[in-house]
Amino acid sequence: MRVRPTRGRVALAVAAIAALTLSIAGCTADEKVTLDLPPQVDAAFPEETAQQLQDAIAQAMTASGSSGAIVGVWAPWSGSLVTGVGVESATSSKPVTDDMQFRAAQVTRAMTCDVLYSVADEGLVRLKDPVSKWVSGFPDLSDVTLGELCDGTSGIGSYSSQLSGLFLANPARVWNPRELASYGVGQPRQGEPGAAYRDSDAGYVLLGLALERATGKSAAQLLQDYVAEPLDLTATRLPGGKAAAPSPSGPVLKGHHSSPGADGAMNCTEPTDITTLSASIGYTDAGVVTDIRDLGRYAQALATGALLPEGVDRIENPLPVYGGAPSWYTADGGTLQAGTLIGQFGSVPGYATAAFSDPSSGLTVAVVLNNSGGGGGFAEYLAWELAAIASKAPASGGATAPDAGLPWTAQQYHDQIAAAAICAAPAA
Numbered sequence: 001m002r003v004r005p006t007r008g009r010v011a012l013a014v015a016a017i018a019a020l021t022l023s024i025a026g027c028t029a030d031e032k033v034t035l036d037l038p039p040q041v042d043a044a045f046p047e048e049t050a051q052q053l054q055d056a057i058a059q060a061m062t063a064s065g066s067s068g069a070i071v072g073v074w075a076p077w078s079g080s081l082v083t084g085v086g087v088e089s090a091t092s093s094k095p096v097t098d099d100m101q102f103r104a105a106q107v108t109r110a111m112t113c114d115v116l117y118s119v120a121d122e123g124l125v126r127l128k129d130p131v132s133k134w135v136s137g138f139p140d141l142s143d144v145t146l147g148e149l150c151d152g153t154s155g156i157g158s159y160s161s162q163l164s165g166l167f168l169a170n171p172a173r174v175w176n177p178r179e180l181a182s183y184g185v186g187q188p189r190q191g192e193p194g195a196a197y198r199d200s201d202a203g204y205v206l207l208g209l210a211l212e213r214a215t216g217k218s219a220a221q222l223l224q225d226y227v228a229e230p231l232d233l234t235a236t237r238l239p240g241g242k243a244a245a246p247s248p249s250g251p252v253l254k255g256h257h258s259s260p261g262a263d264g265a266m267n268c269t270e271p272t273d274i275t276t277l278s279a280s281i282g283y284t285d286a287g288v289v290t291d292i293r294d295l296g297r298y299a300q301a302l303a304t305g306a307l308l309p310e311g312v313d314r315i316e317n318p319l320p321v322y323g324g325a326p327s328w329y330t331a332d333g334g335t336l337q338a339g340t341l342i343g344q345f346g347s348v349p350g351y352a353t354a355a356f357s358d359p360s361s362g363l364t365v366a367v368v369l370n371n372s373g374g375g376g377g378f379a380e381y382l383a384w385e386l387a388a389i390a391s392k393a394p395a396s397g398g399a400t401a402p403d404a405g406l407p408w409t410a411q412q413y414h415d416q417i418a419a420a421a422i423c424a425a426p427a428a
Contacts, residue, residue, distance in 0.1 A: 038362045040075060041080075050268055052390055057085050072364070073386050075390040101247040106346025109286070111282055111299075112285070142157070152198060152205060153192050153197055163180070173243075177208065197322075219238055233297065235292045236295075239287065246289040247289065254275045257350060258374075266423060268422070295353065299357040303358065305359070340406065341363070343357060354380045384408060388409055
């Protein structure tokens with residue numbers, strides 16, 4: 001898609017990540033949670049930093065074929081940027097605003113694990129329970145535990161690569177989570193359970209089914225009770241199966257998907273509008289919807305362990321995300337660890353989303369791009385580029401900038417995004 005992203009308006013999001021001083025170790029379904037974070041400077045980023053952030057967003061939009069993006073960047077010692085950039089589609093002049101809702105994609109995984117840890121703390125399940133104890137019809141999973149589903153170490157395969165064409169051709173279809181899981185379980189296992197990380201959407205779907213069976217509650221209610229309600233995430237929920245836009249009433253970021261044309265080139269000028277979609281394709285792996293402030297706050301809660309019961313360490317045994325991955329890029333507990341940042345990223349039809357936060361400095365980045373044709377990597381790389389830019393922002397308001405940095409530069413991921421581009425920049 002050939003677009004010239006328009007400059008979004010910059011807004012402060014101090015209320016979303018204001019100074020919070022009480023750290024809570026775990027919560028029950030009716031408790032509110034506060035976050036132990038450095039005080040947020042009540043200011044916009046310096047002009048030079050803000051311009052670098054905006055330029056990075058514009059490049060990622062062009063490379064991914066996105067007409068719009070919503071971004072939140074918070075550096076407590078320096079400032080914040082919360083902005084909608086671009087327009088809702090290539091044929092519309094309606095601007096993207098920072099209050100629009102969208103799909104959280106695989107950030108849902110971490111939320112599902114939050115539910116697991118809390119339900120285990122209540123004694124309803126154990127992390128070492130075999131999947132077959134709670135999910136009937138999959139007897140060959142008696143050697144896989146609920147904890148391994150959360151950690152991504154079950155060895156089970158994924159369904160999305162097999163079904164993506166069907167998702168795009170019939171986005172309104174309501175999928176049974178058991179059917180989705182069967183496509184992943186039907187693939188050959190990779191290694192012994194617990195031995196290595198393997199990306200598995202089917203694993204998180206099975207985990208959702210197990211939690212529903214153990215508690216007698218729907219996955220939507222569990223995520224509301226154990227994640228959204230304690231953190232006061234008013235825009236975050238797991239919708240039902242009926243095809244719908246991310247929000248039934250509020251503003252929505254339209255989602256698109258570019259596909260290759262007959263000549264093999266990506267159709268960047270007329271991507272498919274896939275805003276209306278059944279959340280059943282993602283369920284407890286990637287079905288949640290949210291907005292940018294909720295997403296940023298959730299990333300902070302995830303990084304600081306605010307929802308974890310006392311004594312639980314979700315990053316107890318981090319493993320490489322893939323063979324040959326940098327030593328600083330690992331996975332555990334439904335999260336990804338990139339240097340000092342903790343978070344998740346991914347894509348569902350229409351959107352690529354990422355959210356990461358540093359539990360020590362409070363540096364937090366949340367992004368969504370509205371074209372999923374290039375996958376979730378564009379959102380991940382953009383989040384890391386923005387984090388690198390913000391990590392160098394000068395201190396203001398009497399605050400002190402953190403000493404520690406990130407194990408990559410902004411230029412590295414700027415170049416990665418350019419190299420991965422599915423859509424060319426417009427001619428000068």
